[in-house]
Amino acid sequence: MWQGLAWRTAIASLLLGLLATLSAAYVTFNKTAEMAAQGSARLFSEAMMQAHGEACRAAPQGWSHTFPQGLQVRAFDAATLLSGASPSARGGPDPTLVERLASGESQPMSLHYPRIEGGAWAGSILIRAAASGPCSVLEYRWPVVASRMSGALWLMLAAITFTALLAAASTFSVISPLLKRVRRLHVAASGLGGQAYASTNDAARDELGDLSRVLDVAQARVQSDAARILGQQQALERFLSNVAHDLKTPIASLQLALELASSAPAEELPELLVRGLEDTVYLTALVDNLRLACQLGEGVDPLDGEPRAALGMLVERVARRLSLLARRKQLTLEVARPDHELWARCHPTMLEQAVSNLVHNAIAHGTPGGHVVAVLEEPAPERFRLTVLDDGPGVPPEDLGRLGERLFRASGARERDPRGSGLGVAIARELCQRAHLTLDFTRNEPCGLKVVLEGARAPASS
Numbered sequence: 001m002w003q004g005l006a007w008r009t010a011i012a013s014l015l016l017g018l019l020a021t022l023s024a025a026y027v028t029f030n031k032t033a034e035m036a037a038q039g040s041a042r043l044f045s046e047a048m049m050q051a052h053g054e055a056c057r058a059a060p061q062g063w064s065h066t067f068p069q070g071l072q073v074r075a076f077d078a079a080t081l082l083s084g085a086s087p088s089a090r091g092g093p094d095p096t097l098v099e100r101l102a103s104g105e106s107q108p109m110s111l112h113y114p115r116i117e118g119g120a121w122a123g124s125i126l127i128r129a130a131a132s133g134p135c136s137v138l139e140y141r142w143p144v145v146a147s148r149m150s151g152a153l154w155l156m157l158a159a160i161t162f163t164a165l166l167a168a169a170s171t172f173s174v175i176s177p178l179l180k181r182v183r184r185l186h187v188a189a190s191g192l193g194g195q196a197y198a199s200t201n202d203a204a205r206d207e208l209g210d211l212s213r214v215l216d217v218a219q220a221r222v223q224s225d226a227a228r229i230l231g232q233q234q235a236l237e238r239f240l241s242n243v244a245h246d247l248k249t250p251i252a253s254l255q256l257a258l259e260l261a262s263s264a265p266a267e268e269l270p271e272l273l274v275r276g277l278e279d280t281v282y283l284t285a286l287v288d289n290l291r292l293a294c295q296l297g298e299g300v301d302p303l304d305g306e307p308r309a310a311l312g313m314l315v316e317r318v319a320r321r322l323s324l325l326a327r328r329k330q331l332t333l334e335v336a337r338p339d340h341e342l343w344a345r346c347h348p349t350m351l352e353q354a355v356s357n358l359v360h361n362a363i364a365h366g367t368p369g370g371h372v373v374a375v376l377e378e379p380a381p382e383r384f385r386l387t388v389l390d391d392g393p394g395v396p397p398e399d400l401g402r403l404g405e406r407l408f409r410a411s412g413a414r415e416r417d418p419r420g421s422g423l424g425v426a427i428a429r430e431l432c433q434r435a436h437l438t439l440d441f442t443r444n445e446p447c448g449l450k451v452v453l454e455g456a457r458a459p460a461s462s
Contacts, residue, residue, distance in 0.1 A: 018163055034109055037140075041107055041127050045138055048073060049129060056135040063135065070143040078128065078136035093139045097126045101137070181208050188215050193222040254279040274328035281325050285360055289423050292353050296427070302347040302435045308458045309348035311384060312337040315374050318356045322363055330368035333359075337376040342384045345458040346435040354431045355386065357424030358451050362390035365449075382457050391448040395441070403441045
């Protein structure tokens with residue numbers, strides 16, 4: 001940037017400075033010379049006519065006089081000069097000045113640059129000395145004064161040198177701080193997203209200051225996203241580890257049950273079939289829950305599109321699907337529902353999986369000879385309530401509030417059944433939260449667990 005922008009800025013500043021200096025010098029020199037010549041010409045003419053007036057009027061062919069300093073004075077008859085005759089053929093004054101004098105200008109003047117234009121004179125001026133007569137118009141012509149020209153050149157050289165130094169200083173004073181700020185931004189951008197990021201703390205209210213603040217905001221966002229992704233990654237790793245363990249156990253158990261059933265006596269087959277059935281139902285529920293967990297994780301809204309679920313039919317389907325497992329575990333699974341249908345506003349497949357998780361959880365932790373009941377009722381107009389009851393060992397009071405947390409299982413649950421990671425109940429709770437339903441866990445007296453899912457009813461199907 002320094003090699004490109006700095007030198008370009010310096011050269012541009014120098015050229016602009018030289019152009020401004022030369023233009024100002026040219027205008028100032030011309031104006032000063034014109035004002036000085038015009039101011040002194042009238043007084044000098046009066047003094048000269050007093051000294052040389054008789055000689056001028058006595059020369060009918062024209063009079064001229066050259067002073068020792070090189071200044072030349074020539075006299076002309078105004079009538080002849082302004083009549084339209086061409087005095088330039090006789091060595092008369094500049095026709096342009098004559099025209100300007102004829103147009104009414106009192107002291108027309110022109111400056112010349114002999115080294116550029118050629119010629120011997122540096123300037124000339126016409127002045128009307130009288131109304132008529134051979135000396136009525138005077139012309140002054142002066143040569144280039146070498147000492148003055150040398151002084152002007154030195155003055156011009158000094159001005160150019162000063163302009164160059166000023167351009168260099170201005171370039172350094174402007175570019176150097178800008179370059180430092182850009183370098184700090186480069187260092188900050190290089191460390192963006194890492195722990196080595198160092199903010200420039202540039203508080204200037206300009207584009208570079210805005211860029212510095214944008215980098216700070218981006219760094220904060222990157223750090224926040226990185227922390228969130230790291231937390232999600234760690235949670236996913238823990239979750240996958242638990243799921244892998246949960247899959248390994250029922251698969252191994254199912255394999256063992258099938259191997260034993262292939263050679264076991266007839267009286268042992270029912271027990272082995274129950275074990276295989278439990279493992280199969282568990283694997284099916286786990287796969288369905290993983291799919292539902294992925295959908296919820298991707299932000300799928302269970303209320304998108306105004307969905308409705310028929311609760312009575314939904315509960316009966318869940319009961320039929322799990323009834324064989326309940327019988328094999330020597331449990332009684334019963335369903336109670338109103339004669340008329342109750343509707344809930346929720347994605348039907350998702351809600352059915354959540355209800356299946358709650359009923360399956362009650363069966364999985366039930367004791368032989370026990371009961372599992374699912375009761376659907378209408379506690380108030382436009383409300384529904386689904387209660388799942390079991391008379392199993394239940395959950396300690398200190399663990400009731402944590403039911404539904406990912407990877408949490410109540411104390412004693414894993415000893416009774418090594419399978420599971422609490423995923424089913426957690427998904428049921430998360431779905432209820434997104435569908436604006438309530439899910440409560442309380443103790444079922446005298447023993448067991450009571451789960452209540454409640455919410456607002458949806459309008460009946462038209």
